[in-house]
Amino acid sequence: VLTAKETPSPRDRLLETAGALFQRYGFQAVGIDRILAESGVAKMTLYRYFASKDEMIAAYLEQADAQFWSWANTAMEKAATPKGKLVAFFEAVGDLASSPECLGCVFQGAAMAFPEIEHPSHQIAVRHKLAVRERLTDLAREAKLTHPEALGVQLALLLDGAWIAARTFRQTENPAKSVAQAAKALIDAHTRARSQSGSSKRR
Amino acid sequence: VLTAKETPSPRDRLLETAGALFQRYGFQAVGIDRILAESGVAKMTLYRYFASKDEMIAAYLEQADAQFWSWANTAMEKAATPKGKLVAFFEAVGDLASSPECLGCVFQGAAMAFPEIEHPSHQIAVRHKLAVRERLTDLAREAKLTHPEALGVQLALLLDGAWIAARTFRQTENPAKSVAQAAKALIDAHTRARSQSGSSKRR
Amino acid sequence: VLTAKETPSPRDRLLETAGALFQRYGFQAVGIDRILAESGVAKMTLYRYFASKDEMIAAYLEQADAQFWSWANTAMEKAATPKGKLVAFFEAVGDLASSPECLGCVFQGAAMAFPEIEHPSHQIAVRHKLAVRERLTDLAREAKLTHPEALGVQLALLLDGAWIAARTFRQTENPAKSVAQAAKALIDAHTRARSQSGSSKRR
């Protein structure tokens, strides 16, 4: 009934150590030797779990994606209505992104470190961002907000702005806390009957 | 009126070549040798103008900052009122960030590539972002919008979201175009007499 | 009369497989994993019989020493006189060393692969070579040849020259066949009454 709980598997140790280093220093600045040294794992062990450093990065990103959704769902569970979930989510984002230990969004880091869109890790980042946008759009639709697709896109922009702000301004002048207010403003703008965005008349 | 323009100085050639490479591939992925090869400048020449690669990056960022303001001012000149300038700016951002040749914001790239906030290039990025926020706040204040500081922060978040989106989604599903609509919504929210942001009543 | 012969013991399978690989590719180029894979023995089993790869090599060399003497005695048995045994031995050596499947002398290989004379495997090689020299000297003495010690040394040199030639020239231009003629010449030189070797007159 217990399955190897005292010592986490080398794969998990690798991903955990690598993830911490990647978040703090970036994918390119962290060499596998450092990951191995800090995780106490042998080099051959790494290459039996992952074919290359890039694959380890991809595996880490997949895991981070799952962890993000777990965190996001937990944050949204506290609200009952779709609109409440949206607000709760952005309040949680604002709290997290303005906390000093937040290092930003690893998917942004992956998209920056691997600029070629065909790169597997870049693709994972794109898929993650699209999924987040989709989720926001779905909530907007469930909340009967006007132009849910446009709102989803706008909220996604705001979200990414908060993450990059968290990384840029770590302690000082961190603007990420304002993301919740901005999100509420956008939601409110799509709550009123008279449309502002979308196809009303302009653009 | 300007002299010696047919042959740009080695320093300018270096910064131009390096800038193009840095934007496309990132600061870490571009080696000094490639910059030299593509610019046709000798290595010793580089080190007579810049003490190190980092200093060259810093010089490039300073130049990019000036170029950004030149571009931004040009975009805003087309409008007469402060509010119009804000809108014009975000429309220009939306056009640029959603164009396929846009590679995102180099200051974000610098902040990601050099995560330590004490790093000179990171500091330049922070200063740039603070200056942009300040400019947006000033325009909001000049436009007599409510809570100009809060609006400036929110617009800055939106702006960074657009830049990072431009880098992440290059061609496909690029959401950066929506930044103008979102900005207008936030501006509108701060135009109404009854405050939405800040401490009024909330949600 | 001998029991359990259909399934040789893991130890014997290891030594046989390892020996074949060592002879062909050398001690350093053959890894433990390959020996295990080709012999079908588990790794732990190997380390239950031998404390290390070096000890397995040593065990293989001891076995090869016994096999050498078995082969040599068989070759010499065909002659009745000590001198005849010497000649028969070198004729057998010439035949073997010039055959295409001969891979040379493993003791030479051990002496080359482990140059430190204190190394156990090097020591085994030295002892083997000394024993061969001693045997040749004894036969020379029994044959009443002049200066049997000197002749033993010279014949040993010739013998080693044949082995190394067998390894160097595998198929083409193999000179090892000439070892028998050379040995006979040296034996003849020590058959004459008037000494040629030793301190006769010159340096």
Next chain:
Amino acid sequence: VLTAKETPSPRDRLLETAGALFQRYGFQAVGIDRILAESGVAKMTLYRYFASKDEMIAAYLEQADAQFWSWANTAMEKAATPKGKLVAFFEAVGDLASSPECLGCVFQGAAMAFPEIEHPSHQIAVRHKLAVRERLTDLAREAKLTHPEALGVQLALLLDGAWIAARTFRQTENPAKSVAQAAKALIDAHTRARSQSGSSKRR
């Protein structure tokens, strides 16, 4: 008129350091990192002179071949007649091979370390050994000895026996000194008018 004599070129430093290490420890036991550390040469410099470790080994062997002939010719110059040259050569070999600092023949080492005859370094070793045999045969022919080809082969066997003995027995019981006596015996055997070698019947 002087061409960079104060500091030997990196290539020469590499070959000298590598040669000393290869002779003492063998080709496989010496890694390029150790060669670089002991020679004070950068890794990239090595790979600008040699495409691989194997090519460096081959270059070292070619240089060793030239040095061998220089040494051999010097030894043979002291004698006037072809037969005297043969004797002088083997006396020099005996002196060198029995000296404690002699580490044997690097071509034998190459032939053992790279057993495949197609391997470039093995080929160099084969060519070296064939050239030595040819030289001995030529001298035997010039000396009007009987059956010069057979004598050349036999002397070559003896020579290789001396080299391998020098490597196997370093200090103790080194038999290499006897190579000169043995060579003289073989030369004497081929000096007499009536042939000893071949098929006659003996002496």
Next chain:
DNA sequence: ACATACGGGACGCCCCGTTTAT
């Protein structure tokens, strides 16, 4: 100012011999 070389170091991927868990 160019061009080439160099030293030093990091890194990626791989393999080896050995030990420890299952």
Next chain:
DNA sequence: ATAAACGGGGCGTCCCGTATGT
């Protein structure tokens, strides 16, 4: 007995900054 893990090392590539030649 299967299988995984581990420390250590090896090779080849790359990069940065300096030092030459010239």
